[in-house]
Every structure is written in C-alpha cells, then in structure tokens.
C-alpha cells in the first residue's frame with residue numbers, strides 16, 4: 460500500500476508511542492521511513508528504528524523555529540518525501556488534573572497550543588517545498604476536542620484548534636493534491652497519556668462502553684494512518700477519522716453491551 464513512499468514520522472519516543480504503532484504498520488506496508496524526535500530520545504530512536512533502515516533521523520524541538528528550519532533542510536537533503544505524520548502533543552502536567560480552571564495559566568495554555576497545534580502548521584509550511592505532489596499529512600487528535608473529557612482540560616481546546624488547522628491546511632495544500640487529515644484515536648496508555656489523571660479508569664470505562672468492547676491498539680491506529688497516507692484515500696482530505704472502536708458514536712450508555720445482550 461505504501462511501496463515507494465517516503466514517510467516522515469514526528470513524535471516517536473518509545474515502543475508505547477502511537478508513532479511506534481504507525482511506523483511498525485507502515486513498515487509492514489513497505490513504506491520508507493524517516494524520523495524526527497527530541498534530542499533526549501535520539502539514541503533510543505536510533506536503536507529502535509534500526510530494523511526499518513530509516514532514510515533520516517532528525518532532532519527537533521518544535522518550540523524552536525531554528526529546529527523546524529533544520530528539519531526542513533534535513534528533509535531536503537534526502538530528496539522529496541511523500542507524507543508526514545505529526546504525532547506530538549504537550550501540556551504542563553499540572554494542567555491535566557482537576558477542572559480546566561484549577562491550574563490554568565496563560566503560559567500553560569500557550570505551551571499546549573504551541574507544541575500541539577502551531578507545530579503542525581509550522582512543520583507543514585517548512586517541509587511543503589520538499590514534498591511530492593499528491594502526498595499526505597496526518598495529525599493525531601482526540602475526542603476531547605469536541606466533548607468534555609475530565610482532566611484533559613487545556614488539551615481539549617488545543618485539539619479543537621488542531622482539527623480546525625487540519626481543515627485549513629487541507630485547503631492550502633489541496634492545490635498540489637496534498638491531503639491533510641487527522642486520526643482521532645481512542646485512549647492508549649502511552650508516555651504522554653500517562654500524564655493524564657485517572658487514565659487507567661478511563662481506559663476500562665471506554666472499552667466497556669464502546670460498540671467494539673476493546674481498548675484500541677497502536678497497530679489499529681497505525682493501519683488507519685497508513686491508509687490516510689496511501690493512494691487508497693486519494694479522495695479524503697480535511698477529515699477527522701475516528702479510530703476508537705466506535706466510542707465516539709455512543710450517546711447515553713446505561714448498560715455495557717454485554718450487560719444489555721444478557722439482560
């Protein structure tokens with residue numbers, strides 16, 4: 460499905476990262492992979508990605524303009540790429556517990572939006588000259604953009620902004636046939652998610668209240684991301700694709716489906 464495609468994956472920090480599931484799935488579909496990560500994970504990512512023989516490994520802190528510029532230069536050195544996967548988010552840990560007002564600061568709000576949203580636009584702007592026409596960009600988002608998720612707090616407005624950004628970028632990039640979409644993943648216990656209070660409870664609850672009563676896997680998220688980066692999705696842009704075992708489609712949950720079926 461991705462044979463001959465060069466895909467840059469930004470935001471892998473461990474084997475539990477969604478980006479790892481994406482990389483593993485895409486490798487399975489014969490993509491040629493490149494990576495960008497924060498400096499403190501460079502050695503780990505170098506080792507982890509070795510089996511995939513990456514075409515590049517860049518170090519980038521997306522809060523720094525010069526790092527984003529260097530990322531684009533590193534991409535240019537490898538020739539053109541076909542797709543970018545943006546799998547980055549950050550909010551100060553104290554902003555991810557209690558109500559949204561509890562520890563809210565201007566700085567925390569700005570940081571969440573800078574790292575989790577602006578970075579998508581900035582990386583797209585910098586790398587676009589080095590992308591092939593008819594390529595694809597995919598960002599990772601979450602249901603907290605449009606529904607209240609306790610403890611998600613400032614990341615909710617950040618993901619709403621990210622999804623809006625996806626649509627505006629789809630418009631800009633559409634002239635070159637480059638598609639921009641988001642995958643809205645169900646909750647997964649990743650390094651970033653472990654900063655969210657009561658994550659364990661949320662995983663159990665979501666699995667029991669979803670039409671498919673299971674926790675989503677990074678492989679499932681990776682497969683959907685691979686689809687959105689492939690020519691199979693050539694008519695899809697500006698879209699948010701839920702990969703959450705259907706949880707987003709539920710209204711009121713009185714019984715879990717197992718209880719309903721047996722009552």
Ligand SMILES: NC(=O)c1ccc[n+]([C@@H]2O[C@H](COP(=O)([O-])OP(=O)(O)OC[C@H]3O[C@@H](n4cnc5c(N)ncnc54)[C@H](O)[C@@H]3O)[C@@H](O)[C@H]2O)c1
Pocket residue numbers: 469470471472473475476477478496497519520521522545546547548549574599600601602643644645646647648649650651652
């Ligand atoms: N885990 C979930 O439940 C879940 C659900 C839906 C969406 N997502 C989204 O998936 C994406 C990946 O998150 P994850 O859950 O795999 O966690 P993760 O911790 O594995 O990945 C987050 C990545 O963001 C990177 N990052 C943070 N600040 C950065 C900066 N300044 N510059 C460069 N990189 C930076 C980290 O290094 C890390 O690699 C995020 O956008 C997240 O919001 C996660």
